Amino acid sequence: xxxxxxxxxxxxxxxxxxxxxxxxxxxxxxxxxxxxxxxxxxxxxxxxxxxxxxxxxxxxxxxxxxxxxxxxxxxxxxxxxxxxxxxxxxxxxxxxxxxxxxxxxxxxxxxxxxxxxxxxxxxxxxxxxxxxxxxxxxxxxxxxxxxxxxxxxxxxxxxxxxxxxxxxxxxxxxxxxxxxxxxxxxxxxxxxxxxxxxxxxxxxxxxxxxxxxxxxxxxxxxxxxxxxxxxxxxxxxxxxxxxxxxxxxxxxxxxxxxxxxxxxxxxxxxxxxxxxxxxxxxxxxxxxxxxxxxxxxxxxxxxxxxxxxxxxxxxxxxxxxxxxxxxxxxxxxxxxxxxxxxxxxxxxxxxxxxxxxxxxxxxxxxxxxxxxxxxxxxxxxxxxxxxxxxxxxxxxxxxxxxxxxxx
Amino acid sequence: xxxxxxxxxxxxxxxxxxxxxxxxxxxxxxxxxxxxxxxxxxxxxxxxxxxxxxxxxxxxxxxxxxxxxxxxxxxxxxxxxxxxxxxxxxxxxxxxxxxxxxxxxxxxxxxxxxxxxxxxxxxxxxxxxxxxxxxxxxxxxxxxxxxxxxxxxxxxxxxxxxxxxxxxxxxxxxxxxxxxxxxxxxxxxxxxxxxxxxxxxxxxxxxxxxxxxxxxxxxxxxxxxxxxxxxxxxxxxxxxxxxxxxxxxxxxxxxxxxxxxxxxxxxxxxxxxxxxxxxxxxxxxxxxxxxxxxxxxxxxxxxxxxxxxxxxxxxxxxxxxxxxxxxxxxxxxxxxxxxxxxxxxxxxxxxxxxxxxxxxxxxxxxxxxxxxxxxxxxxxxxxxxxxxxxxxxxxxxxxxxxxxxxx
Numbered sequence: 001x002x003x004x005x006x007x008x009x010x011x012x013x014x015x016x017x018x019x020x021x022x023x024x025x026x027x028x029x030x031x032x033x034x035x036x037x038x039x040x041x042x043x044x045x046x047x048x049x050x051x052x053x054x055x056x057x058x059x060x061x062x063x064x065x066x067x068x069x070x071x072x073x074x075x076x077x078x079x080x081x082x083x084x085x086x087x088x089x090x091x092x093x094x095x096x097x098x099x100x101x102x103x104x105x106x107x108x109x110x111x112x113x114x115x116x117x118x119x120x121x122x123x124x125x126x127x128x129x130x131x132x133x134x135x136x137x138x139x140x141x142x143x144x145x146x147x148x149x150x151x152x153x154x155x156x157x158x159x160x161x162x163x164x165x166x167x168x169x170x171x172x173x174x175x176x177x178x179x180x181x182x183x184x185x186x187x188x189x190x191x192x193x194x195x196x197x198x199x200x201x202x203x204x205x206x207x208x209x210x211x212x213x214x215x216x217x218x219x220x221x222x223x224x225x226x227x228x229x230x231x232x233x234x235x236x237x238x239x240x241x242x243x244x245x246x247x248x249x250x251x252x253x254x255x256x257x258x259x260x261x262x263x264x265x266x267x268x269x270x271x272x273x274x275x276x277x278x279x280x281x282x283x284x285x286x287x288x289x290x291x292x293x294x295x296x297x298x299x300x301x302x303x304x305x306x307x308x309x310x311x312x313x314x315x316x317x318x319x320x321x322x323x324x325x326x327x328x329x330x331x332x333x334x335x336x337x338x339x340x341x342x343x344x345x346x347x348x349x350x351x352x353x354x355x356x357x358x359x360x361x362x363x364x365x366x367x368x369x370x371x372x373x374x375x376x377x378x379x380x381x382x383x384x385x386x387x388x389x390x391x392x393x394x395x396x397x398x399x400x401x402x403x404x405x406x407x
Numbered sequence: 408x409x410x411x412x413x414x415x416x417x418x419x420x421x422x423x424x425x426x427x428x429x430x431x432x433x434x435x436x437x438x439x440x441x442x443x444x445x446x447x448x449x450x451x452x453x454x455x456x457x458x459x460x461x462x463x464x465x466x467x468x469x470x471x472x473x474x475x476x477x478x479x480x481x482x483x484x485x486x487x488x489x490x491x492x493x494x495x496x497x498x499x500x501x502x503x504x505x506x507x508x509x510x511x512x513x514x515x516x517x518x519x520x521x522x523x524x525x526x527x528x529x530x531x532x533x534x535x536x537x538x539x540x541x542x543x544x545x546x547x548x549x550x551x552x553x554x555x556x557x558x559x560x561x562x563x564x565x566x567x568x569x570x571x572x573x574x575x576x577x578x579x580x581x582x583x584x585x586x587x588x589x590x591x592x593x594x595x596x597x598x599x600x601x602x603x604x605x606x607x608x609x610x611x612x613x614x615x616x617x618x619x620x621x622x623x624x625x626x627x628x629x630x631x632x633x634x635x636x637x638x639x640x641x642x643x644x645x646x647x648x649x650x651x652x653x654x655x656x657x658x659x660x661x662x663x664x665x666x667x668x669x670x671x672x673x674x675x676x677x678x679x680x681x682x683x684x685x686x687x688x689x690x691x692x693x694x695x696x697x698x699x700x701x702x703x704x705x706x707x708x709x710x711x712x713x714x715x716x717x718x719x720x721x722x723x724x725x726x727x728x729x730x731x732x733x734x735x736x737x738x739x740x741x742x743x744x745x746x747x748x749x750x751x752x753x754x755x756x757x758x759x760x761x762x763x764x765x766x767x768x769x770x771x772x773x774x775x776x777x778x779x780x781x782x783x784x785x786x787x788x789x790x791x792x793x794x795x796x797x798x799x800x801x802x803x804x805x806x807x808x809x810x811x812x813x814x
Contacts, residue, residue, distance in 0.1 A: 001604065001637075002570070003667050004519040004541070010670065037465035045468065046460045049682075053453045058444035061452065061650040097504055097654075097676040104675045108540065112411040130674035133515065134411070163409070197408065230408075243468040245681035247504075260410055263417065267537035268511045269504040273680045274652035275456075 009132040024362070028396035030383040031364040033173060033328065035240050037387075039296050044288045045243060045279065052278035060278040066266045067258075068095025068250070069277040075284035076250050080236070082290075083205070083213075084220045088252050094262055097272045099203055099237035099249035103127050105261040105268070106164065106199055106233060107134040116162040120148050122331070122371030122380065124173045124201065127166055136163070138373040145322040147179025150186040157194050164197045170205035170214045171327025174371050174382035178325050181215040188218060188225035188232075196231065203237035203249075206293050208326035209301035219252060230254050238280060240328070241293060246276040300328065303385040303393060310397035311383075317341040318404050319381075328386040331368070334379040339401055349407050350378035357407040363399040416539040431769070435803035437790040438771040440580060440735065442647050444794075446703050451695040452650060452686065459685035467685040473673045474665075475502025475657070476684040482691035483657050487643070489697075490612070490620075491627045495659050501669055504679045506610055506644035506656035510534050512668040512675070513571065513606055513640060514541040523569040527555050529738070529778030529787065531580045531608065534573055543570070545780040552729040554586025557593040564601050571604045577612035577621045578734025581778050581789035585732050588622040595625060595632035595639075603638060610644040610656075613700050615733035616708035626659060637661050645687060647735070648700060653683040707735065710792040710800060717804035718790075724748040725811050726788075735793040738775070741786040746808055756814050757785035764814040770806040 052060045059069065067073070073090035080088050096102040103126070111117065113135035119127065121140025128138050139160060141153050147169060156162070167187065169179035179187075191198045200218045208214050215221075219234040233253035238246060251261065265271070283289070307330060308323040316339030321332040334351065338344050346353070351367030358364060368380025385393060459467045466476065474480070480497035487495050503509040510533070518524065520542035526534065528547025535545050546567060548560050554576060563569075574594065576586035586594075598605045607625045615621050622628075626641040640660040645653060658668065672678070690696070714737060715730040723746030728739040741758065745751050753760070758774030765771060775787025792800060 001661060001664055002517075003664075004515070004517055006519065007516065007667055007670070010674075034470045037469045040464065040468045042460060042464045042468070046457070049456055049460065050453070053449060053456065057447065057449045059652075061447045061449070061652040062444045063441045063646075063651040097680075100677040101675060108411070109414065110409075110411055112413065126674055126677070133671065133674060239470075243682070244470040244677075245466075245468040245685075247676060247678070247680040254408060257408055257410075260414055263414070264540065267417075267533055267540060268508065269654060269676065270507040270533070270651075271654070273504075273654040273683050275650070275654075275683055275686070276680050278652075279682070 006133050006135060009135065010129045027359070027362050027364055028388060028392050028399065029364045030385065030388065030396060031366050032384050032387050034244060035296070035328070035386055036299070039299060040243055041288060041292045044283055044286060044292070048282035048286060049279040051282040052275065056278055060275050062274065064271045064274040064277070066262050066271045068093070068272065069274050069281065072277040072281035075281045076236070079284055079289070084216045093250045093252045094258050094265070095272045095277060096249040096251055096265070097269055098239060098244070098247040099201060099235045100126060100130070101265070101268070102235040102249050102251045103130045103201070105251070105264050107131050108264045109257065109260045110164055110197065111136045115164070116160040117164045117166060118153065118156055118160065118162045119166045119373050120168065120172060120175065121373065121375060122174050122368060123166065123373065124168060125370045127201070128373045131166070140373040140375055143175060143177050145177050147177050147183050148187070150183050150190070153187070154190055157190060157196060162196055164199060165191070166199045166201065168201045168204070169218060170202060171207060171324060173204070173327070174329050174366070174368065175331045176322070176324030176327050176329045178214055184215055184218055184221055185225060188222060188228040191231040192225060192227040197233060198231055199233045199235065201235045203240045204327040206241050207297060207300055207328065209297065209304060210325055214326060233257060241296060242280065242283065242289070246280055248272065248276055248280050300386060303388070303390065306390045306393050307383065307385040307397065310394055314397045314401035315339055315404065318344070328384050330383040330385065332381050332383065333377070334381070339404065346407055351381045352378065354381065354403060354407050358400055358403040361399040361403045363396045363403065365400070413540050413542060416542065417536045434766070434769050434771055435795060435799050435806065436771045437792065437795065437803060438773050439791050439794050441651060442703070442735070442793055443706070446706060447650055448695060448699045451690055451693060451699070455689035455693060456686040458689040459682065463685055467682050469681065471678045471681040471684070473669050473678045475500070475679065476681050476688065479684040479688035482688045483643070486691055486696070491623050500657045500659045501665055501672070502679045502684060503656040503658055503672070504676055505646060505651070505654040506608060506642045507533060507537070508672070508675070509642040509656050509658045510537045510608070512658070512671050514538050515671045516664065516667045517571055517604065518543045522571070523567040524571045524573060525560065525563055525567065525569045526573045526780050527575065527579060527582065528780065528782060529581050529775060530573065530780065531575060532777045534608070535780045538573070547780040547782055550582060550584055552584050554584050554590050555594070557590050557597070560594070561597055564597060564603060569603055571606060572598070573606045573608065575608045575611070576625060577609060578614060578731060580611070580734070581736050581773070581775065582738045583729070583731030583734050583736045585621055591622055591625055591628055592632060595629060595635040598638040599632060599634040604640060605638055606640045606642065608642045610647045611734040613648050614704060614707055614735065616704065616711060617732055621733060640664060648703060649687065649690065649696070653687055655679065655683055655687050707793060710795070710797065713797045713800050714790065714792040714804065717801055721804045721808035722746055722811065725751070735791050737790040737792065739788050739790065740784070741788070746811065753814055758788045759785065761788065761810060761814050765807055765810040768806040768810045770803045770810065772807070
């Protein structure tokens, strides 16, 4: 059987191999990129799905519009308002099967061989792979804890004339970085100046650990930079805040773009599960979301604090990191030192080598290399604190420090 | 905003324009391609979704494997057994977000510019469009009521060397045709002889109106033709028999193909809703499916009988058709005559012209032209009997006969 050449652009993820090992008994995993199942508001979802089947059985189980189920779109419009994104009506967004599908629709609608896409370095690895299946060159732009370096971004725009810039401004996976307000405004100016499409992927902004939410999304800020709204595509998701299993995301963008993306979606999966959409619509309508978010934030914030302490205490000089202000991840860099500051004797030590040794010590994380579209930094690691409770975080990081001593 | 060139291969469907008119009050619609909501086993689905959230809340709401939720795959394996497809274990199939996604994954995994795909003429129009987005040339092979003309198919294989042949052997949309056992075996021989991939799309085979089910699927027959199983991809769906809103389909194929398709799916929507999968798993496990199928079959069979009678009585000589033995559709051809056999005076009369006139008479159907990938026959129409009760079928066909008199 001969497969299409577009598959040659994507390697089977090294991470998949790692995930096979996670089933081993006794492993403490910081490898996942998912929320804690214990955070799900099962009672609320149960009530919402009953309501959907009792009050709207036909529409919940029948084919629906490709753009999405209207009562859900209305709730999403209101949910965005509550996040400071006003003026996006129900018909100015389309529902997607998770935000992963939004990325796929961006690729299908916009990208082809010869195009260049700029992404943060590091960025969400499934975005890199998803886009590459459509043939463009994907290049990474360096970031720090305040987000993408906008001066470098501008230089790279001038040099590469990208069709699309993909950013996760709030608590990105894997970096945890939070793009500053100043840089957000600069990004909006750049997209207008260079007529470049900016994809804002925003699944984590509700998961902030500070008393106040992070700076407004690019979409919410766009009225401050005339013309920028036309170049923005915003991708939202309920996966990190309500439930990934519902597979519900959405997309806001220029009407012409949304109409093309809708056509692609029609031939991609016809529409997103109306059963899931109706359930989520009743859930959002129930008013339980603010309390759910409150709880999720406080639990993750506490786990992040514990992980920060443990990393400092156990890993000492062996890694550098900026503690995240939200999201699910610590992003760390190996320094080449032992925890006590003496040089590490293994000059081949990198994230992948350490991950293997860590598995022997029954702790797992994801090496950072696959998160780079270009200029790979192999000395990096991603640690998720979302799914382990405090004791397991403590035990896991101790194991990790053992692993680094022996690696 | 500049869109990718692949979008140039697909025209916005004329049918979408028609569907906008369907909202008009008082219209009797034979235009839909969907099952009747009144057939949904709401109580059974309600019980199944409660069970999913009570007994498996974590897995039902969390991220899941791209290949599908194992308990659902197990149930699908058993469901196939009950349809005569034995020997397909749970790990020899992958779950898709409706069978529309299976088609999209076929396209993404296999097709590229320069390839040729053969399809039945007429065939499911969303397949034509879905495939075209990946760049191949799609050509139609003529059919009759016993399915694709296998001799012509062989000639076209020799001439065009297609990479993929797409068939709906049982009660295809829109033709309603039922491929004979003899032709099914010949198709299997052809795929081995010419090393050509055959996609068997099978959403309708459970909807038969005869005492006995239709001939076995190509997949079930494949052991009779050594080597044919390697070239087959089977697409199943719960949309027409349980609920389209769950968006659940599945795909069986060569392990190498499934592994590539799974990778594409990973970057397409990560996985299909685990909530929907868990619900359907409990539903299938509940044992209610056979009774549901029994009911659906008898209701649709009765509606098909009524439509056949009405068409004969009201439309007389103006159309030709073969009454379907299953499925959801009548496929009819305009003869150029009036119901009484006199010549129709409008020489420009075709499916599209009649559809417009029909809307004036408050009855809707889909003109047949968009269902042809090549050699379009404009004198055709598709009439669905699935969603109208007997009285509405009678009234609707009367209106249609008025429309043809005035068209």
